[in-house]
Amino acid sequence: MFENIRLSLQGILSHKIRSFLTMLGIIIGIAAIIAIVSTIEGTNEQIKNNLIGSGNNTVKISLSDGDNDVDFTWNSVPSNIKVITDDMKKRIEDLKEVESCTLYRTRSNLDSLFYLNKKIDSAIIYGIDEDYFSTLGYDIAEGIAFTKDQYKNYSKVAIIDSTLQRGLFEGESAIGKQIDINGEPFTIIGVATKRIGFEPVINSVNDYYTYNQTSSGLIFIPTDDWGMLFRYDEPQNCIAKAVDTDSMTNAGKKTADILNENVVSVKSAGENTTNSMEYKSESLLEQAKALQDLSSSTNSMLIWIASISLLVGGIGVMNIMLVSVTERTREIGLKKALGARKRRILAQFLTEAAVLTSIGGLIGVFSGIGLSKIIANIADVPVAISSMAIVVSVVFSMVVGIVFGLIPSIKAANLNPIDALRYE
Structure with a gap:
């Protein structure tokens, strides 16, 4: 040879x-x-x-009515959907495809949001639990994070993201300043920033509208403070962090199945139509595929x-x-x-x-x-x-x-x- x-x-x-x-x-x-x-x-x-993010492996499971997410700015609280319990969250965390999960509520159309006499436009507010920042990959760049007591004791504290800090405070420190949410004063104690700096590649106008974030910034408050501003019995949404990218689809579907146990099928009075609200997971991985x-x-x-x-x-x-x-x-x-x-x-x-x-x-x-x-x-x-x-x-x-x-x-x-x- x-x-x-x-x-x-x-x-x-x-x-x-x-x-x-x-x-x-x-x-x-x-x-x-x-x-x-x-x-x-x-x-x-x-x-x-571009669709999933860089190494984040998170999938959103939100309450939907048909093909649209339910926005409680305009919708009343449905009587057939219960608040997600700690036991149910524990079941989600025990799924083999799930590394961690977090429950949250959100508003994206809020008119009564002010700093001093300045109206804060297009900011998004989140009511979060203690696992939100770790699951989504946030770090506290300035100030401090919420303590366990602040999550439960109606402390009226808030954390903002770096985008809102730049736009609202123009380079000044936001720590200690107060913002007014629905007539309630909240003291800013920290500034959060994404641990993984990911920017999608924009090659066309369609890509811009697909990936561009129109929010002027984010405001986070403890989950129990949500009831002071809005309603205590609003159903939460969920974000599950999968163990890897390929597990995202199964993690989202299994989480949605667990959350849908909280949804009771009811028929509208005098009609044959059934309430169509249910928890659905994002199909980003399927879109990518x-x-x-x-x-x-x-x-x-x-x-x-x-x-x-x-x-x-x-x-x-x-x-x-x-x-x-x-x-x-x-x-x-x-x-x-x-x-x-x-x-x-x-x-x-x-x-x-x-x-x-x-x-x-x-x-x-x-x-x-x-x-x-x-x-x-x-x-x-x-x-x-x-x-x-x-x-x-x-x-x-x-x-x-x-x-x-x-x-x-x-x-x-x-x-x-x-x-x-x-x-x-």
Whole structure:
């Protein structure tokens, strides 16, 4: 085997230009496939990050009426939906797909929100429990977090996010200042910021409207303070943090199933319609998968087109190996006259074809990686080099050499030694 490889390399080096031109189809095909697969992988990762976030693995389970989340700014509290209990939350946390979860209430359309005499527009207020910040990945950048007593003792304290601090206090410290929520004064004790700084990639106007946050900032208050401002019996929403990204769908569905035990099916008086409110989980992972499938199916056509060059390269290998057999007819005849068997001649030429295409495959891999980097820089498209694609490409190039080198090798092995020695 090693002797065959040495002879193959010797033959390739003795005809450098011819060998390179023979490998060119293999090089172009492998490079194109590596570049396309790397672009697909990078695009899929971008889709997943844009829809899901970067490493957060959280899924929202909210009370919905049909396809829309229930906003209690405009809706009365439904009589058939109970407040989520601590026991129910514990059941969610015990799910194998769930790392942690948090319960919260929210308002996004609040008119009576002021700092001094200045109205705070488009801020979102959250009534949170003690697991909210850890589940969502928030850190306290300034001031302090809520204490256990403040969650339960109606302390009228608030934490704001860094966006609201910049917009409302214009660089001044917010700690100790008071904001007025529905006529109740709340003292700001901390400023929260996301631990994972993630910004989605915006490539179009549609992306902007999909990912852009229109809120001027966030205000967090302890969950028990919610009843002073709004209503004590408002049902909560839930956010579950999955153990990993792939578990998000199951974590959301199982959490929704548990929460829906709190929903009693009732019929409207005098009507046959059933109350349609229920807890639903976000289908972000399914959306990401649908977009990834669309991207992959589109690009798979490009892979097939690139594979044509591999076929052309294989035909080129077959052609040059047939030429090589013709050129070395006397050598083959001499080896057979000295006792070389068909198997030995066949192995020699198959090895030469495999070595030729393997070298072309390796050059194609490095060319594909370089092409991927160039595409990423020029077209601003993310790429992720696939190690599996590299391994498959090199193995496939060897298979191409063996398959297309088989006919010339069989021809060489079947030469009559007497006719071969007489060949001019």
